[in-house]
Amino acid sequence: MQIPTRTLNDAPEASLAPLKAVTAKYGFTPNLLAKMANAPSVLKAYIQLNGLLEQTSLTPTERQTVLLTVSRENDCRYCVAAHSVIASMQHVEDHVVNAIRKHQPISDERLEALSRFTAEVVNTRGWPSDQAKQAMEDAGYTAAQALEVVLGVTVKTLSNYVNHLADTEVDEAFAAKAWEPESAQNTQALA
Numbered sequence: 001m002q003i004p005t006r007t008l009n010d011a012p013e014a015s016l017a018p019l020k021a022v023t024a025k026y027g028f029t030p031n032l033l034a035k036m037a038n039a040p041s042v043l044k045a046y047i048q049l050n051g052l053l054e055q056t057s058l059t060p061t062e063r064q065t066v067l068l069t070v071s072r073e074n075d076c077r078y079c080v081a082a083h084s085v086i087a088s089m090q091h092v093e094d095h096v097v098n099a100i101r102k103h104q105p106i107s108d109e110r111l112e113a114l115s116r117f118t119a120e121v122v123n124t125r126g127w128p129s130d131q132a133k134q135a136m137e138d139a140g141y142t143a144a145q146a147l148e149v150v151l152g153v154t155v156k157t158l159s160n161y162v163n164h165l166a167d168t169e170v171d172e173a174f175a176a177k178a179w180e181p182e183s184a185q186n187t188q189a190l191a
Contacts (some may be wrong), residue, residue: 003166006037014040018047024121028173032078032159035166039118042162056148060090065111066152068100069118076160076166084177101179113139117146121153 004010007029011019015037023029034045054061066088071079082103087097099106106112117136120128136146162168170178 001165002076003005003030003035003038005031005034005169007034011037015043018043022047026173028171030082030173031168031171032082032163035168036063036162042158046155046158046162049151049158053148053151053155055079055153057142057145058148058152061087061096062164063152064090064092065106065114066118067102067150067156068097069115070122070153070156071120071160072100072181073119074157074160074164075183076163077179077181078163078170078174079156079159080179081170081174081177084179085174088177097178110139110141113142114149117141118149118153119147126150126153146175173184 006012006015006019008016008019008023011034018040019033019037022033033043033046036046056063058066064083068080068083068087084097084101086096096106096108096111098104100115101105106115113135114128117128117132120132133146
């Protein structure tokens with residue numbers, strides 16, 4: 001099944017307003033959103049969920065930690081590259097982004113607890129261990145923030161799965177931060 005990359009010239013009518021807004025905001029239409037435009041409700045849901053995530057109590061660095069961790073855990077080349085660039089634009093320290101990309105510990109213990117909790121939420125399909133929940137609490141995160149992590153997981157799972165299904169090409173704007181999942185790196189090493 002091929003999922004077309006839509007433009008303002010051929011997108012469904014219900015996708016035009018969101019696509020125009022995104023294009024005006026970023027100066028281009030990211031391929032992910034051009035793929036989502038095939039299903040206007042998916043495009044609108046993704047944009048709305050992102051807006052809601054930005055309203056949480058998580059800082060920009062914490063939000064990017066969650067989004068990058070989910071994308072890494074889901075092996076999403078597109079989203080890891082995109083959020084590596086976005087994190088830099090939001091002044092997330094390079095060592096944080098690089099640690100997440102390489103699946104290494106983050107030197108900031110609070111962010112490390114957040115990343116580990118996020119990964120466990122993804123990998124256990126929402127059943128993190130008592131130990132993971134306690135580590136979040138010990139790091140100073142609240143119950144509300146644990147729920148905000150679930151929102152971040154929801155946002156990224158939507159985009160990660162769309163990218164997997166659509167085989168979304170990484171935009172030129174994100175290409176400098178291209179990323180390969182560990183599974184692909186291990187396969188290449190064996191070849």
